[in-house]
Amino acid sequence: MPHGRRQIIARAAGAFASIGQCDGQIFFHAAAGLEQPVARGKQPVAASLTSGTLLLWQQGTDLWSASLAATRALTTPTLLAPGARFPVLLALPDGRHALVTYEQGPEVIVARL
Numbered sequence: 001m002p003h004g005r006r007q008i009i010a011r012a013a014g015a016f017a018s019i020g021q022c023d024g025q026i027f028f029h030a031a032a033g034l035e036q037p038v039a040r041g042k043q044p045v046a047a048s049l050t051s052g053t054l055l056l057w058q059q060g061t062d063l064w065s066a067s068l069a070a071t072r073a074l075t076t077p078t079l080l081a082p083g084a085r086f087p088v089l090l091a092l093p094d095g096r097h098a099l100v101t102y103e104q105g106p107e108v109i110v111a112r113l
Contacts, residue, residue: 011048019046019055026057028068039064039077047091047098054098054113056080056087063087063102065113081109 006020017030019038026038028046038044041059048054052069063084066077084104091098092112101110 005042005044007045009046009048009053011053017046017048017053019044021057026055028053028055028074036068036074038066038074043085043087045087045089047089049091049098050095054089054091056089056100058085058087061085084109 006018009017009019011017015031017028019028021042021044024040026041026044027035028038029035038055039057039059041057041064043058046053046055052067054065054067056063056065061083062079063081064077065080067075081102081104084102087100087102089098089100098113099110100113101108
């Protein structure tokens with residue numbers, strides 16, 4: 001991915017990956033592999049959990065999520081929050097959950113995933 005926004009993700013066993021956006025497309029890139037297209041959208045964020053990597057992004061006016069297992073199989077994207085934007089994601093120390101915050105209308109939402 002030559003241009004766009006990118007976030008680095010620390011993964012298990014000292015591995016790293018990144019999620020980024022270019023020309024309206026979200027991409028995931030594991031350090032030892034090729035970039036993998038995820039979905040159309042913007043504002044991508046990710047967090048590494050014991051079950052895999054959690055991915056969030058804004059598509060249109062909604063926030064969507066998917067996860068990427070260790071096998072690099074992407075789950076079907078699901079609607080996380082309608083009318084939401086600007087996600088921020090943080091993996092919790094237990095490695096099984098994450099916190100997400102985003103704007104939804106005039107409110108700022110914080111939720112545990």
